[in-house]
Amino acid sequence: MPGMMLGDTFPNFEADSTFGKIKLHDFLGDSWGILFSHPRDYTPVCTTELGRAAQLNSEFCKRNVKLIALSIDSVEDHHGWSKDIMAYNNEESGSEFPFPIIADDKRELAMALGMLDPEEKDQTGMPLTARCVFVIGPDKKLKLSILYPATTGRNFDEILRVVDSLQLTTKKRVATPVDWQAGGSVMVPPSIPEEEAIMLFPAGVYTKHLPSGKNYLRYTQQPSTTDH
Template sequence: MTLRLGDIAPDFTQESTEGPIHFHQWAGSNWVVLFSHPADFTPVCTTELGYTAKLKDQFARRNVKALAVSVDPLDSHQRWVADIEETQDVKLNFPILADPDRKVATLYDMIHPNALANLTVRTVFVIDPDKKVRLTLTYPASTGRNFHEILRVIDSLQLTDEHKVATPANWQDGDEVVIVPSLTDADEIARRFPKGYRAVRPYLRLTPQPNR
């Protein structure tokens, strides 16, 4: 199946390095970053998993859980974890799903035969507390993911869910944001954005980030 933005992320039960994961139950009221890896003991994946572990506090501050998946079996994952911890100088602090039956890979359309015949491509899903898919990213096998971009998108999603704004190109937390065009009532604008705004065009109104 092809998952689109706004779809409910499929539920599943699968073994992991931290025991069985009943996905929706495990996710609870958290955001989730679910990301796939072509195989265990691969160099780029090793760096990605190590870096994700180092982002533990950044994820926690945003109420985010990380969950990796590879089609290799659990005993392979457990050996790989030792390699990750030694080579990346970190303690792995999130589960890796064992998906040898490709149940999760199939549910989330992570196998692209024209890229990798039997392995998962580097897909990222950001899933919100309502279990809706809010972001999908797919990288080629040769390119490691930019986790700072993933955090940036989560910051944007959480901000724009709470306020009637959007984030412009290259936005970083603390930058100006865009008042959504659908908001036209002057009194509501004044109430929502007491720091004021500047209208570059009638449809392009920039205001200081409202939660700062």
């Protein structure tokens, strides 16, 4: 499904994985999901990425997010590779890898989801999988996508940060500014009139005055997502 747009329903694919056969929508249930792809098993950058994702898995779980990795090798390879990943994390031998890795040895999913990197090829001349990140909401719609080339490793702290922003802005009528971190000030969208903003945000609204005289930079304290 190349060219998938934000808001599109994510395909309910079925695939073999290190957790057995999974059907995406059933696996996610009412959770958020992050599907991220890797060029190949037993490769250095991918090993560091999956190691970091495994370290952060408990943080994603706190946010009701299920992680799913994808690589173009077999389930058997994934099981062997996951032992290397846990060793990279200095975990004890026998520690279980905390989330599934999908096997896509025929590159069918990578093709369908537009995950291939035409610039990076394996020794047989086949394109490697790019480093895609798809964030899927509980409604099974695509909420965010990031595409990195095979040669550039991702920042999973940033992926955790964007999940915080997506979950907040899904529940509250706010936007998050540049470099925002959870707990920081958020922005009041221009679509909310001044009078309504005062009622919506009892903590107060601060407006930064600009040379244009247009009062569009409005900030407020991050609202609690448990408020009603």
